[in-house]
Amino acid sequence: MMATGFPVDELIKRAVDLNVRYYSGMGQLMATYVRDLVVTFADLATTQIQAQPRPQTRPSAPQTQQSPVMVLETELGKDAMGVFLVENHLDHSISTRVVPSSFFDAVRNEIKPSFVFDPEAVSLRSGEQVLVRVSVRIDDTFALDVAYQGSFSIPELTGSTVRIVLRRRSARPESTPPETPRESVAAPAVEEPMRAIKTARKRPRKRA
DSSP, X not given: OOOSSSOHHHHHHHHHHHHHXXXXXXXXXXXXXXXXXXXXXXHHHHHHHHHSOOOOOOOOOOOOOOOOEEEEEEOTTSEEEEEEEEEOOSSSOEEEXXXXXXXXXXXXXXXXXXXXXXXXXXXXXXXXXXXXXXXXXXXXXXXXXXXXXXXXXXXXXXXXXXXXXXXXXXXXXXXXXXXXXXXXXXXXXXXXXXXXXXXXXXXOOOOO
16 A cells, blocks of 8 residues: 555656756756857857958059150151250259260160250259250161150259150152143244245236
8 A cells, every 4th residue: 555645646747747847947048048159159250350450451652654755756867856845843043954865776776866955055043944956867877667765854853854756767758740731832834824825826817
């Protein structure tokens, strides 16, 4: 016989109920733990992304503005001429000359042209400017249709460089002058008087 107390069915029922409550509580605890864990990792990832230093954008290098190019070209044996401006941007007066550089073609063949500048010397006060005329004789040291590059500079004016291209141009074909129309020369008017004389001889004389 069993001792007086709770029936066996009641004990089993309570045990099952306790197990259900236990596992239900464990499930809720696990769900809460997983949710908190996900939130924690998300916050950590956001913090790391914000903490990463942004790559510094390097300032773009200032573009160097190239000076314009002056082309001096003509046919063999002629003078190529050009004009360029010299300005004194300094706060004091200057007196100097224009200095030509060496001139080379694309494969570094050098020529030594002889330049003539007008005026030969440049004397400018601060802010003044002057036009300089240059001429160069194109001789047989220039290869045909080959560009030779160099520059003119003014030693006392930093950055005052004129880029130059020299070229010997092909000779233009000579145009044939139009033919001058020949004037027709009139034959001497001799035939008509001779015919008149012959006609007069053939006419019979009238009798009186």
